[in-house]
Amino acid sequence: MINDIIELEKECKKCEKCKLSKTRTNVVFGVGNPEADVMFIGEGPGENEDLQGEPFVGRGGQLLDKMLKAVDLDRKKNIYIANIVKCRPPKNRDPEPGEQEECIQWLRNQVKLINPKIIVCLGRISAAKLIKPDIKITKEHGIFFEKGNFLMMATLHPAALLRNPNNKPAAFDDFIKLREKMEELGLKL
């Protein structure tokens, strides 16, 4: 399986299916333990991620790592992190629906190989694409939705928490709910 995900990453790094490939520095495929039971999915790389080739490495990423650490989760150990689109949209605009559609097959294959039990969507774009198009993050964050073989939950995007720190406790509650659900299901830590 690890070989398969390495193979998928190699293929993904050659992708030129949409115009984001023309302006990227790096393809940001994903990072973490491919055997993890929990996968986090954001929207798309920003400037730092584009430069470093890893998801969530800017200020938002540091906040995400802090919240993860508080519930014993760590990208180097027991989770996997990826994005809906693998290349940075210029000026950090939202990825267009067509770009998301072109790119999502990479994510589908990643999810198939990793086969997580829980998927956490970071922010509205990811939640709308993966949970339901009309999701209201402010009301529906922290709720587990059963979708096929997975439990899925949306939480607030770390960048939104940096803009609006008042929402940090609400987001942190979601991480606690996640950790409790992992224990309830006996998932790997």
Ligand code: URA
């Ligand atoms: N925002 C995202 O949604 N993903 C990243 O990787 C970085 C910022």
